[in-house]
Amino acid sequence: MKIDLSITIGKLKLKNPVLLASGTVGYGNEIAQYTDLSKLGGIVTKSLSLKPRKGNPPQRIVETPSGMLNAIGLANVGVEAFIKEKIPFLKELDTTIICNIAASTIEEYVECTKILEPEDTIKAFEINVSCPNVKEGGLEFGNDTKAVGRITEQVRAVTKKPLIIKLSPNVSRISDFAKVIKQEGGDAVSAINTLVGTSFNIMTRRPKIKNITGGLSGPAIKPVALAKVLEISRNVDIPIIGIGGIMNWMDVVEFMIAGASAIQLGTVNFINPNAGVEIIEGLKSYCEKTSLTKLSGLTASYQI
Amino acid sequence: MKIDLSITIGKLKLKNPVLLASGTVGYGNEIAQYTDLSKLGGIVTKSLSLKPRKGNPPQRIVETPSGMLNAIGLANVGVEAFIKEKIPFLKELDTTIICNIAASTIEEYVECTKILEPEDTIKAFEINVSCPNVKEGGLEFGNDTKAVGRITEQVRAVTKKPLIIKLSPNVSRISDFAKVIKQEGGDAVSAINTLVGTSFNIMTRRPKIKNITGGLSGPAIKPVALAKVLEISRNVDIPIIGIGGIMNWMDVVEFMIAGASAIQLGTVNFINPNAGVEIIEGLKSYCEKTSLTKLSGLTASYQI
Amino acid sequence: MFIEKARFESIEHLENNIHLIKVYSPSIAHSAKPGQFCNIKVSETDFPLLRRPFSVCNVEGEHVYFMFDIHGEGTKLLTKKISGDELDILGPLGKGFDYEGDFDTAVIVAGGLGSAPFPFLTKYLTGKNIFSFVGGRSKNLVIKWGLQNVLVSTDDGSEGFKGTNVELFQLKTELYQNKKFRVFACGPNPMLKALQGLCIAKNYDCQLSVECAMACGFGICQGCPIEKSDGDGYLLVCKDGPVFNPKDIIF
Amino acid sequence: MFIEKARFESIEHLENNIHLIKVYSPSIAHSAKPGQFCNIKVSETDFPLLRRPFSVCNVEGEHVYFMFDIHGEGTKLLTKKISGDELDILGPLGKGFDYEGDFDTAVIVAGGLGSAPFPFLTKYLTGKNIFSFVGGRSKNLVIKWGLQNVLVSTDDGSEGFKGTNVELFQLKTELYQNKKFRVFACGPNPMLKALQGLCIAKNYDCQLSVECAMACGFGICQGCPIEKSDGDGYLLVCKDGPVFNPKDIIF
Numbered sequence A, B: 001m002k003i004d005l006s007i008t009i010g011k012l013k014l015k016n017p018v019l020l021a022s023g024t025v026g027y028g029n030e031i032a033q034y035t036d037l038s039k040l041g042g043i044v045t046k047s048l049s050l051k052p053r054k055g056n057p058p059q060r061i062v063e064t065p066s067g068m069l070n071a072i073g074l075a076n077v078g079v080e081a082f083i084k085e086k087i088p089f090l091k092e093l094d095t096t097i098i099c100n101i102a103a104s105t106i107e108e109y110v111e112c113t114k115i116l117e118p119e120d121t122i123k124a125f126e127i128n129v130s131c132p133n134v135k136e137g138g139l140e141f142g143n144d145t146k147a148v149g150r151i152t153e154q155v156r157a158v159t160k161k162p163l164i165i166k167l168s169p170n171v172s173r174i175s176d177f178a179k180v181i182k183q184e185g186g187d188a189v190s191a192i193n194t195l196v197g198t199s200f201n202i203m204t205r206r207p208k209i210k211n212i213t214g215g216l217s218g219p220a221i222k223p224v225a226l227a228k229v230l231e232i233s234r235n236v237d238i239p240i241i242g243i244g245g246i247m248n249w250m251d252v253v254e255f256m257i258a259g260a261s262a263i264q265l266g267t268v269n270f271i272n273p274n275a276g277v278e279i280i281e282g283l284k285s286y287c288e289k290t291s292l293t294k295l296s297g298l299t300a301s302y303q304i
Numbered sequence C, D: 001m002f003i004e005k006a007r008f009e010s011i012e013h014l015e016n017n018i019h020l021i022k023v024y025s026p027s028i029a030h031s032a033k034p035g036q037f038c039n040i041k042v043s044e045t046d047f048p049l050l051r052r053p054f055s056v057c058n059v060e061g062e063h064v065y066f067m068f069d070i071h072g073e074g075t076k077l078l079t080k081k082i083s084g085d086e087l088d089i090l091g092p093l094g095k096g097f098d099y100e101g102d103f104d105t106a107v108i109v110a111g112g113l114g115s116a117p118f119p120f121l122t123k124y125l126t127g128k129n130i131f132s133f134v135g136g137r138s139k140n141l142v143i144k145w146g147l148q149n150v151l152v153s154t155d156d157g158s159e160g161f162k163g164t165n166v167e168l169f170q171l172k173t174e175l176y177q178n179k180k181f182r183v184f185a186c187g188p189n190p191m192l193k194a195l196q197g198l199c200i201a202k203n204y205d206c207q208l209s210v211e212c213a214m215a216c217g218f219g220i221c222q223g224c225p226i227e228k229s230d231g232d233g234y235l236l237v238c239k240d241g242p243v244f245n246p247k248d249i250i251f
């Protein structure tokens, strides 16, 4: 049986729906030792800011039940160094490169996008309006539909590439954000980024994470992520990239049924850097078993 | 070493901070076969509505990684039957009884409270403005500070008992709700109720939970609950009852450090109905080891 | 009802890769009745979170037996237990079969792992005629262990009668028709539903043991409703069942 | 670097209830160097979620050894493995000790489980003088297994010198002072910090193996930073370390 795993998100064509999530794949080089990136739909690079960021002091991560908290603080090399040092490696990869951008001001988002726009290696932008671990901007943007609308509008004005906005789950109605993004010309939304969480050392009474709070990821958040994807899917006609706690191909099928056109793998990469490739194999078998010739037919196929 | 485990929340005195959460202890009778309720700080009865409710059709629950989703739909006997059939048993228990009320309209909250107010067995009310599983009211109230303010104000007007409002975590800034509640005369807040989540059967493509979405509880949500408690504690001067994913005494200590005066055990009761009693023993040893003579000294003792 | 820290004694592989575990669990052994179940903590960690419900398959002295097949992560973890491990068991739970009263012939109808409660029930049926209609999708899903006078059916005809056990039960009326008989059934919902229809239509004396998702297993979570036939809401499978009169419930 | 499905061979209990596990892991055995570590999946389920980092304790042929004590849930699960189980190991990871170059005396300073990497390193030090300063809070926390010329210190004086291993190292200058020596250290941060101060002050040739919380172990999560002494941000313990020159880092 010939199975078509390809996916389109607006103008963006992917060979399959499996992407690796921003911040969980670096700039592609380290993970390439463990997996064949060319088999994947694509990778989303670590959030870039205009200037390099050192990130937060340690401790940055802590394990929680079926999850982990992180407060990396968007440690990254900055757009200039990215272009000089990282693009040459990324260019050689036979997979779709999506570039994730984080910023503290709307101007910074626009500026970053402008600088990166000429790079052919970059096939789409994902705008992170939802990082819970930076003080200025970050979460505050993500919680304000007007701000997200303005960011979408102004970044849209400076790029012809597909524009994806990555949403925060720490809001009452995530679909309101998706609506605004569609209005302002965004091509797709990614849902979800991490949930705000914390954890204390019971002897020192200090937060285990130096930044006090961190972002919760991993299987623990999967039911929440699925509900957010479903909410967007039922209320707004915009392609969705589903993210949150995916560990295996069954989870991917769930996300697609709930409304996702593609998905991203985050935390699982830390445990099994070859998870993406294994998941693609699993998706193929699932299609065979259920006589599905086009995987994209799963998207939003929920029976409600 | 003599250790004082007692706790006060406004006018409410508890022998220790360990309460059993609404909806996870029924009306006390079944769980009494497995544990000595008289050792606990108290129990919070299943949410009561004015009229009896049958609850949602099955399937109502599903396990998730380190958590579970439920959509019970507030199945309950209604206030009248509660007074007739349940109070006689509760009255004999040597523990503090807190009565949880859920409703679809502000009038219904007020009406329920009025009917229950004369019952001496009830030592406090907990108002559930945050159940994600009922269509009318429920979540919608919980996401609107004005509605929560009005509920607090109007219920306050008809009860002299301590008034606790149980908050939804499905909001951007939970402390805004705590502020309004304090303003309108609420004595304390309970945080948190369940997070909205879902899950699909990948063969039938139907939601596993008949109600489509359910409420996520259990250890998976502990980091989120702790962050919500900390946020309230750092922004509003109101007693907090911490809830969410507590499995053992270490978790209780974390919640108290983060700002909780008391805590509630939910999902853990299903797995170990004697957990409350075991936790109290654990808290005692912790106090001994750390030379803490008054457990309440832990509350909001975070070192940030 | 107890929370018993039982001692895991052994695991036996029956025909068709069915697992039978034996635990030393005196309190539960002394109080369990056929048709009751226990809610078992399959791991020592908080994962998987919930207990897993299993029918009491048999009791011998102070030992209790449970029978299962690998279904998911929980049952897989159970197969990893070794002699001497502690197993945390909550039970016995629910209302079992009513095996008292006036009948001389017991007709057991068991589908798949629905056979689990019947070795124990069979013990309480001494002096009665017993016929066990045991069905499965195919040969290797038919569980006969501990049952008497077994009549096998398989959906694919790989063993015994080709068809369902309810169809076979209907065909073999001569075995029970003229006796004072009572039907005891356990298995997947579609099987129970078919049997329910039949027994109500013919007014047979019948008891169905029902399965559903459970959290607590003893009535505090309200997670296990089954619709009442009188239209008045729900019963709880864990507390009001798992054994029901077919007239009382709607699948 | 490999994701190797290794075969669990055996678990041995050393003195003081330290566990030593042996796995058949040819790819890792062939490529590991002293001071490197592996990130081990301790269970077959998704719980606990993250791998656990352990130093390569020794290599013999195609077998790799890891040494640990029960710390929390993850290490407890490791002790439950039985011969023949599959163990999913990612490694070898990080930069190990530099044992090449011009020195004739190796001074090992190990605190608690910080002894773990040194049996393997010791193998690569043939022909050198070796002194191993091994410390622990008390007698039963001193791990001497696989080490040579051991000098013990305990905080409570229950064995050997009463005090820290760094203090003892400072007292015993006669053992290395006039030699071309290099210090190799692993242990808790306060120990490493004390040693770092000393070695920088005296300009000793020294290498510290650092521990910290990790998620991936190979550089993609940025979860394991350690501050650079030049003020220019952070290094990653998993990729740039775990072995560092004391001059490069700030605790």
Ligand SMILES: Cc1cc2nc3c(=O)[nH]c(=O)nc-3n(C[C@H](O)[C@H](O)[C@H](O)COP(=O)(O)OP(=O)(O)OC[C@H]3O[C@@H](n4cnc5c(N)ncnc54)[C@H](O)[C@@H]3O)c2cc1C
Binding pocket: B062, B063, C037, C048, C050, C051, C052, C053, C054, C055, C056, C066, C067, C068, C069, C070, C071, C072, C073, C074, C075, C076, C113, C116, C117, C210, C211, C212, C213, C214, C242
């Ligand atoms: C009263 C009662 C008695 C039972 N007796 C037996 C028995 O004797 N032998 C036996 O093999 N099985 C029995 N079952 C079914 C058994 O509980 C499930 O097979 C088991 O829970 C599967 O767990 P798992 O982790 O392996 O599967 P998973 O699919 O990983 O379990 C995931 C979740 O679904 C629930 N679940 C999965 N399958 C079922 C099911 N069929 N019924 C209810 N919940 C389910 C689990 O409890 C768990 O919460 C009984 C169920 C009930 C309600």
Ligand SMILES: Cc1cc2nc3c(=O)[nH]c(=O)nc-3n(C[C@H](O)[C@H](O)[C@H](O)COP(=O)(O)OP(=O)(O)OC[C@H]3O[C@@H](n4cnc5c(N)ncnc54)[C@H](O)[C@@H]3O)c2cc1C
Binding pocket: A062, A063, D037, D048, D050, D051, D052, D053, D054, D055, D056, D066, D067, D068, D069, D070, D071, D072, D073, D074, D075, D076, D113, D116, D117, D210, D211, D212, D213, D214, D242
């Ligand atoms: C490079 C490196 C090498 C190590 N080598 C060894 C060794 O050879 N032998 C040994 O016994 N231990 C070693 N450790 C520490 C070991 O990783 C922890 O003891 C182990 O992770 C504890 O897991 P747990 O589930 O039992 O404990 P838990 O406390 O339940 O673990 C909870 C979480 O905290 C992390 N964690 C707990 N303690 C530590 C620690 N000390 N350092 C880093 N993370 C920790 C765990 O990885 C996990 O994510 C090493 C650590 C690192 C970073």
Ligand SMILES: Cc1cc2nc3c(=O)[nH]c(=O)nc-3n(C[C@H](O)[C@H](O)[C@H](O)COP(=O)(O)O)c2cc1C
Binding pocket: A021, A022, A023, A024, A046, A047, A070, A072, A074, A100, A128, A131, A166, A192, A193, A194, A216, A217, A218, A219, A221, A243, A244, A245, A246, A264, A265, A266, A267, A268, D221, D222, D223
């Ligand atoms: C260590 C870590 C770092 C992350 N860094 C970023 C980032 O830089 N930019 C971003 O948009 N998301 C970042 N994320 C969020 C992930 O891309 C993803 O949205 C989230 O982890 C949920 O998916 P998961 O449960 O599969 O991990 C990070 C997540 C983790 C765990």
Ligand SMILES: Cc1cc2nc3c(=O)[nH]c(=O)nc-3n(C[C@H](O)[C@H](O)[C@H](O)COP(=O)(O)O)c2cc1C
Binding pocket: B021, B022, B023, B024, B046, B047, B070, B072, B074, B100, B128, B131, B166, B192, B193, B194, B216, B217, B218, B219, B221, B243, B244, B245, B246, B264, B265, B266, B267, B268, C221, C222, C223
């Ligand atoms: C099965 C179930 C039923 C619940 N019913 C109610 C309810 O009726 N009223 C209410 O206020 N909260 C209800 N809750 C929420 C709990 O009281 C608690 O806030 C939540 O489960 C989080 O705590 P936990 O993680 O310890 O379970 C219910 C939770 C569960 C799991």
Ligand code: FES
Binding pocket: C213, C214, C215, C216, C217, C218, C219, C220, C221, C222, C223, C224, C236, C237, C238, C239
């Ligand atoms: S399983 Fe909890 S009430 Fe039945």
Ligand code: FES
Binding pocket: D213, D214, D215, D216, D217, D218, D219, D220, D221, D222, D223, D224, D236, D237, D238, D239
């Ligand atoms: S542990 Fe992930 S980068 Fe070091």
